[in-house]
Amino acid sequence: MEVFHKIVDIQNELAEVRKNGKKIGLVPTMGALHDGHASLIKTSVAENDVTVVSVFVNPTQFNDKNDLKNYPRNLEADGRLINNCGADYIFAPSVDEIYPEPDTRHFEYPPVSTVMEGAHRPGHFNGVCQIVSRLFYITTPDVAYFGEKDWQQIAVVKAMVKDLNINVKISECPIIRDKDGLALSSRNSLLSTDERAIAPTIYKTLVASIDFAKNHTVQETHDYVVENINSVNGLKVEYFSIVDGLTLQDVATWDTTPYVVGCITVYCGKKPIRLIDHIKYKEQ
Structure with missing residues (x-):
């Protein structure tokens, strides 16, 4: 398993993968990985020739600065889990690498993006679309894997993919719960x-x-x-x-x-x- 921090490096690597006709799966994450993420990664590994796991705490989807500050981060532990699941690459860029300049693109897909989380977290789904679209453009996956716990997010991402005409399949994976029923997060x-x-x-x-x-x-x-x-x-x-x-x-x-x-x-x-x-x- 290899870890990449620069866009140009992972793009060069994946260009070779594509040249060889291999199918690429992407699991976008914000790190602090758990068994729910592991299930996504294992599914991708089983269904694709190559699996990329992105680890990036995206600042543009947080409307609460304290939430962003306190969000758990542990790339070393994440790397062990990703490696154990059989993924091929980790893409763990810095904020400056992803956003060398402010992302001024605006995404809104009513009604799915404007209710519930969209209403209670202004700007959240715009930030989600900014980072997910960037990751899709960078890694050009055939399939991207998302957990159903973030059920509304999947609907928004699907709307964005259709709007931007991105050639990627969105795979929805079941919620993984602890023994007492709490959704893993x-x-x-x-x-x-x-x-x-x-x-x-x-x-x-x-x-x-x-x-x-x-x-x-x-x-x-x-x-x-x-x-x-x-x-x-x-x-x-x-x-x-x-x-x-x-x-x-x-x-x-x-x-x-x-x-x-x-x-x-x-x-x-x-x-x-x-x-x-x-x-x-x-x-x-």
């Missing part, structure tokens, strides 16, 4: 022992709401989830949206669409740590 490492103990309440409540929803309205189900999570000291729901799985627009009744998803963001602890998750009430 780099931010989980920031939780204290007490905070980690209450965090699984989020998913447990979402799962319980599936049965609750069978005999209750959308609004009643929404209130059930919010009230149950907020009743736990140390947890506070930022938003819980029950939406059409394709348009990401709120639904008023269960029969509005055949695809209904509940998306939630919860603040955990005193710091607090922002945790996201979702549950599918109806699937296509």
Whole structure:
């Protein structure tokens, strides 16, 4: 496995790979890797001739400076995990390497980019599109792998790929959860022992709401989830949206669409740590 920090170096390497007719998989990450990332990398390794894992904490997608400052970073540990998963290359550029000048491009794909995370984190998805498009242009992958935990992000990236006419397949991979149901996230490492103990309440409540929803309205189900999570000291729901799985627009009744998803963001602890998750009430 080789590690590259410069754009020109990884591009030269991948040009040789392409010349040999090999298929390239890309796993974009912000580091602080865990078993969820490992599953993406292993899937890419199994499906492609060559796998590139990018490790870059992208400043343009953070609208909270403290969140950016506190985001966990450990390239040495990340490298061990990536190597153990069988990837071929790590691309770990500096901020100046990716953004030698400010990226002034503006991306907006309503309605998918303007609701939920888009509404609560202004500029977030614009930053996501800036870095993901840059990574696609730099590495020219055949397939890029994203975890379903960041479910809305996948919808936005797909819209961007279509808009920019980038020739890459977006592969959605299932959420990886801990034994107690908590969705694996780099931010989980920031939780204290007490905070980690209450965090699984989020998913447990979402799962319980599936049965609750069978005999209750959308609004009643929404209130059930919010009230149950907020009743736990140390947890506070930022938003819980029950939406059409394709348009990401709120639904008023269960029969509005055949695809209904509940998306939630919860603040955990005193710091607090922002945790996201979702549950599918109806699937296509």
